[in-house]
């Protein structure tokens with residue numbers, strides 16, 4: 001399968017939203033060449049909302065049962081966002097219980113270098129480096145190899161994946177790694193070569209995963225996974241000019257989690273894509289991700305890219321008649337709580353269902369009442 005290409009043209013993105021096929025999706029989503037939507041980079045970057053995607057799926061004239069699986073998967077994302085809202089920075093800790101059976105806090109070197117010798121896994125990692133995307137099932141396989149077979153603590157590996165993903169989202173990423181590693185679920189997620197072959201179209205045999213599930217769960221760490229690496233992930237940000245701000249008007253702030261071209265689009269305002277070094281030192285991403293974010297921002301007319309802190313933007317309004325609480329406008333987001341000013345609500349899929357639920361299925365049951 002060729003790598004998915006992620007356009008940054010807004011009209012083409014909307015075409016991709018229109019192309020979703022919930023019926024095929026439900027049948028094939030676990031296969032790496034299945035009819036998945038590839039919309040996550042746009043959802044995570046806030047170009048489109050879950051509400052918008054849900055609306056599109058609902059307008060296809062299908063029966064409710066035919067779109068339910070797709071809506072349920074969208075809801076997984078919102079479920080994790082709600083957890084992040086409640087937990088804040090505690091999303092960086094074990095969410096439910098300590099990860100069992102941990103040997104080290106580093107990353108497995110063979111995974112970073114795509115040389116586990118399991119062809120479909122190595123191909124999935126290389127695709128990640130080439131495209132910034134990895135299929136959900138491959139993410140689960142990789143996380144299981146790293147945390148459950150290689151016995152790494154989930155934190156550093158999750159940062160490695162986040163760094164490389166165009167759709168990198170702290171809530172979905174951290175919680176999913178923890179789900180695989182049983183820090184956010186009752187048991188570790190395991191697979192074997194037979195399962196991997198089925199979903200990746202591979203026919204490889206005699207690998208360290210070519211065992212029964214029971215043997216996979218109890219085997220010694222294979223030699224190839226023993227070597228570890230301590231990753232030092234850094235974000236390289238471009239140099240930018242000081243922006244031109246007309247301080248008689250408010251400034252609308254966009255960032256790597258909000259690049260919605262429709263939001264407040266008819267307002268007379270300054271528009272800034274704010275790339276804060278402090279944010280990216282806490283959440284490092286690759287140069288590819290930064291370029292993707294900058295390219296997506298080009299859908300917003302008049303936007304200026306500014307690498308700097310919100311506090312520097314605020315000083316532009318010193319002596320201005322506009323009160324800073326009205327001058328800065330952003331979308332409410334847990335990673336950008338430190339912005340001052342007006343914060344618009346995110347377009348939730350299920351605005352009525354707030355807070356943290358002890359399981360996705362309890363959460364989904366509640367959501368279904370609003371479908």
Ligand SMILES: Cc1cc2nc3c(=O)[nH]c(=O)nc-3n(C[C@H](O)[C@H](O)[C@H](O)COP(=O)(O)OP(=O)(O)OC[C@H]3O[C@@H](n4cnc5c(N)ncnc54)[C@H](O)[C@@H]3O)c2cc1C
Pocket residue numbers: 029035036037038039040041043044073074075076077078080134135136137139140143161162165167168169170172173174176177180
């Ligand atoms: C270890 C691991 C790490 C992950 N890290 C991220 C991440 O950083 N960012 C991210 O957006 N997703 C993450 N996911 C979830 C999921 O893999 C991706 O959302 C999905 O693969 C994106 O591809 P798609 O748009 O084709 O999804 P589709 O299957 O077409 O689903 C449509 C949308 O529903 C949402 N969705 C679907 N499945 C999930 C799921 N399991 N969890 C959360 N949301 C889901 C996504 O927004 C996705 O775009 C992770 C999963 C695992 C197992």
